[in-house]
Amino acid sequence: MDTGTHIVMGIALGSMATLDPIVAQDPMLAEAILIGTLAGSQAPDLDTILKLKNNAKYIRNHRGITHSIPAVFLWPLLISGIIYYFYPEVNWLHLWMWTFIAVILHVFVDIFNAYGTQALRPFTKKWVALGLINTFDPFIFVMHIVGIAAVFAGTHPGYTFLLIYIILAGYYIVRFRQQLNIKEAVHKLIPDVEEIIIVPTIRYNEWHLAITAKKYFYVARAKYGKISILDTFEKCPVPNTPIIEAAKKDDNLSAFLSFSPVYHWEVNEYSNHYEVRFTDLRYRSKGYYPFVAVVQLDLDLNIVSSYTGWIFSEGKLRKKLELIPN
Template sequence: MDTGTHIVMGLALAGIATLDPVVAENSATTTSVMIGAIVGSQIPDIDTVLKLKNNAVYIRNHRGITHSIPAVLLWPMLLTAVIYLFFPGANILHLWLWTFIAVFLHVFVDIFNAYGTQALRPFSAKWVALGVINTFDPYIFGIHIVGLVIWALGAHPGYTFIPIYILLIFYYLLRFKAQKKVLTEVNRMIPNATEIIIAPTMKYNKWRIAAMNKHQFFVGRAENNNVNIIDHFNRVPVPKTPVLEAAKKDKNLSAFLSFSPVYRWEIDEYDDYYEVRFIDLRYRSNDYYPFVAVVHLNMDLEIITSYTGWIFSEEKLRKKLDIIPG
């Protein structure tokens, strides 16, 4: 989920924690648990700082080790130890318990996004991505804001957020049901599909679709269970040519390939360089595929420049590759 949703979830959890008698009866425990719930709901995303280094490192590592099983166990212990230094009168067991729930909830809700997490590490490096909830879901965020307003008006936070979270359970079940309907329709339209990725959008009844069979890629949209295939491409295996093998050594392309399961590729030869481009087919927006990896190599197959990330125009891509000054 996005940062804002994780924050309101942390506040909601702090409110629910007031139903714990041990938390409610001790002001030091109440305050420390609130801090633990809010910080614990954010701490797995500390790897966002990797974006300051470069996109390749961020793409390869975001929601990786910081969302793993060891991290879910270690973050609460670390936060509890730090918070307890400032609130020695707090109940350390309950401080750890609610901080653990906050960290676990963060990782748990992230697996419902299309991006997913490596939540099963170290047992598996597979990305767990159920693809039923958008990274920012206005309904989930909105109902938390409503709960926080009710709390601010004087209602008991625990009794406010318990029914809200029961409603959210039903909401998640409805999202799974809606996704299954789209999947059934895609299977009907592409009966020989070998892989189908259905990703949510911010709009409840709209989904992105990327699918493939042995010979083609398909890109589509679904709205109100009506599936429309917008693009299709011949599925051409990536050959082992000198240009492509040299391009694969680039850190940006390597990071892209570690993340993107459905993509097509292009090679263009210019007067004094080659351009290798890999295009993720999952994120079509306004007739454009914005998530790419591009590598430029000179005629001796030495990497000149490269980029991976989100680009919504060719001009901006050229600037990222320093083709256009400024």
């Protein structure tokens, strides 16, 4: 989820902690737990700082080790330990427990995005992405804001957010049923489907689809349950040519391939260089595919420049490639 939603979820958990009898009778513990749930709801995204280094590091590592099984246990220990240093008289076990719940909830809700997480590390580096909820879901965010407003108006914080989370659980069930209906409609439209990747959008009734069939990749849209095919790409395995193999040595392309499950590739030859481009098919926006990896090589197959990340025009992509040093 986005940073704003994780913040309001931290507030929600800090509020629900007041249902804990030990917390309810200790205002100082309640304060410490609110700090812990806010920190715990943000901690797994500390790897966002990698974006300051380069996109390749960010793409390869974001929602990776910081969302892993060991991290889920280490974050609460670290956060509660630091808070306990400043609040030595509070019940550390309950402080740790609610901080632990905040970290668990962060990783759990991220699994429902199309981006996903490597939540099963160290057992596997496979990305777990259920494609049920958009990174920013207006309904989820607004429900939290309603809850916060209700608490300020005088309602019981614990029961207020308990009710809201029951409603949100129902919302997830509704979204799951929507997704099942979309998959059923796709199978009726394209009988030889092998895989369907569903990307929820910010609009409740609109979803992006990347469909893998026996001979083709289909990019489609589901709107109010109706499936529309937008683009079709012939399904061609990436060849082991010298140009492709040389391009794969580039960090940007390597990071892209470690993350993207469905893509279109092409190799273009110019008078003085080659260009290898991989395009992620999950994120079509207004007729453009913004998530790409591009590698330019000279005629001797030396990497001249490269880029991976989100780019929304060909002109901006050219500028990015020019800015990368040879």
